[in-house]
Amino acid sequence: MTQTPSAGSAEPLRYAAFTTDPAGGNPAGVVLDAAGLTDGQQLDVAARLGYSETAFLTAVPGAERNWTVRYFSPLAEVPFCGHATIAAAVALGERHGAGELLFETKAGPVPVEVTAVADGFSATLTSVPSSVEDAAPQDVAEALALLGWRPEDLDGRFPPRIGYAGARHLVLAAGTRERLAALDYDFDGLAALMRRLDLTTVQLVWEEDGATFHVRDPFPVGGIVEDPATGAAAAAFGAYLRRLRGLGTARLTLHQGEDLGRPGVLTVDLLDGDPRIRVTGRAVRI
Template identity: 50%
Template sequence: MYRRLVSSSPVAVLRYAAFTSDAVGGNPAGVVLTADELADDAMLGIAADVGYSETAFLSSFVGGEGVLRYFSPLAEVAFCGHATIATAVAIAERHGAGPMRFQTPAGTVDVVTRREGDEIIAALVSPPASSAPMTEAELDDLRSAFGWAVDDLDPRFPPHVGSAGNRHPLIGLRDRERLARFDYDYDALADVMARREWTTVHVFHRRAEGVFDVRNAFPPGGVREDPATGAAAAAFGAYLRDRGSLPQGSEVVLHQGVDMGVPCRLVISAVPDSTAISVAGAAHTIGPDRTRR
């Protein structure tokens, strides 16, 4: 429990795992539903104490609309998909499922929640999402940090940098075994990502038509890997959409966190008449003993 800077009322920090149908898998996020009186340094301090890759802070929430901000233990983040899903599910559990809208540093994010049996599914509409070919210099930096040979890359998926509020390199690997190893020079990659202003590195392998195994390196968040990354999933969705691999009315399933022992499932689809991508998944409450992986 944390104290507001102005009010003497305690501020509750909720803990959820997003993009999972149980409390074992998923990506942990902190959620504060009453952040109206918290200053920036207080939110950063809470996020650092919680210790997850991101904690979401909701303020001015009236009539299904509010302001949502995200902090990692190190800094504010413009947009975080899994923390948005966690926040939406937390609201729906308390006030009922339905549409909601958040103003975030990356722009307006709409979310629709619905109940399916005993769980709540949240589908967010990302900020405008796009991708562009990666430069040779950018790719050389990544290959050096990861130790990839040219033959490690999947020639069916040219390297791109995608964006949906944050920038994410998108790299396809030819072999699932190479993805499973996922070894890289942490300090070297952290330096590259800081210079390039990248948030995660989204590495993927095509398992089957419409199904991918993915992993996300996350040195800017202070961890080697993120278990589930909604913002990167949206950027990847834009990449697939622009390549004709995510047509209107179709869905692509991303399996993330499997190699970390915290399986996550993210479902992405193109939003009609928009450049946004929908990212959907469930979320469940977890105890304070659950640490980030």
């Protein structure tokens, strides 16, 4: 089975990731043949679509089911994007069938498993090795001020940290669901702080139970107020929670996009002894 994209595949496709409803989840652009596009042209396509990210794929010569993938927000390139990875993998599954893919990203190699389900495809990405680092107290204080949060709004069981699984995300845990729902922040100020700290999003979380979380992701550095369903941040949060709670093999369910009217579900799997994080979701053509 050939991986050569069909005619017209340089035109962007539109998918909603981490959902089966085109009106839910996180919209992503997918360009299946970006070989002839310059960096500027890719950025122009991403800006024209206006989605938080667009994935641009180029087939690796002689390596079946391997692609080089780049991700652009409307403002800049990012090293890795989870929801656009899921969207691109489902798009490839629809054309080439289920199976294993390898995406060569600027963050490193990302294996993706595409699985046929009753009414389409799901995809599971395996992140690059993850890590967690402390967040400087002064940076946390600045982030809280820009978000309009008070220190007492935080859940003290979840100390602020920076998680990484292909991109850096500051994790802040809200003490209540109401605090998470009320998102109104200084767009330019938070963007400046995030650029200084090399953050892709701020991962705001609230724990429903030990394995279920509600999350939101401000994304001003990408020119987007909020990312509706964020696979890279989900992977970073998996790394964070594993470190915090000493988890081995575990599964987490993250609900995102509810407060935007675009609900999505992200499944995060941790495997004992493996520093990589697995994130699974559906995607559907818009």
